[in-house]
Amino acid sequence: MSQAIGNTALAYARVWHLVDARQRILGRMATRIATTLMGKHKPIYDPASDCGDYVVVINAKEVIVTGKKAEQKLYRHHTGYPGGLKEIVYKDLQEKKPDEIIRKAVSGMLPKNKLRENRLSRLYVFPDEENPYEQNITKIYDKTLIDQFGLPKLTKSEKRKKFKDIKAITSEVVYKNKKENKENIENMNK
Numbered sequence: 001m002s003q004a005i006g007n008t009a010l011a012y013a014r015v016w017h018l019v020d021a022r023q024r025i026l027g028r029m030a031t032r033i034a035t036t037l038m039g040k041h042k043p044i045y046d047p048a049s050d051c052g053d054y055v056v057v058i059n060a061k062e063v064i065v066t067g068k069k070a071e072q073k074l075y076r077h078h079t080g081y082p083g084g085l086k087e088i089v090y091k092d093l094q095e096k097k098p099d100e101i102i103r104k105a106v107s108g109m110l111p112k113n114k115l116r117e118n119r120l121s122r123l124y125v126f127p128d129e130e131n132p133y134e135q136n137i138t139k140i141y142d143k144t145l146i147d148q149f150g151l152p153k154l155t156k157s158e159k160r161k162k163f164k165d166i167k168a169i170t171s172e173v174v175y176k177n178k179k180e181n182k183e184n185i186e187n188m189n190k
Helices: 026-038 090-096 098-109 116-121 156-189
Strands: 016-020 054-058 074-078 085-089 123-125
Touching: 016 026, 026 054, 026 098, 026 116, 074 090, 074 098, 085 090, 090 098, 098 116, 098 123, 116 123
Parallel strands: 016 054, 054 123
Antiparallel strands: 074 085
């Protein structure tokens, strides 16, 4: 049996994800985007291969940060000339280039290797609702609570109800299988 997994074109097909950044926390959203760009959400993930998906972020100008980061967080870059250190506060950068904030946050969460630029090239950030990739989008991130496996979190009462339903279904299946097995044994003995 072959141990090669995911050597098909379908396994490496890239999906387009839409993320609405309105009233979402920057860091938490950026981690999910980075995970999607790397392809860690896929069962065929390999750190050496680039199997991630496309991500389109809309409403970038409405992303939020916690605490006093809006006034205190600094973005720095150097022009390369003497005395060329440029600093800008988060609040000012959000007014001028809101897409740059998300791009820098995601860039910092990607591994620093040869695949980084390719992964970042699949990230499209738009300050408003309009984007030219609407017809490509196949998955939309919603605002429900998501657990570590990507499934919506349930309340305790929902968990109890679901467990009772599963218990009832499994007991029916077990009973049905026992009955079928008994009939099969009787038929074999005839």
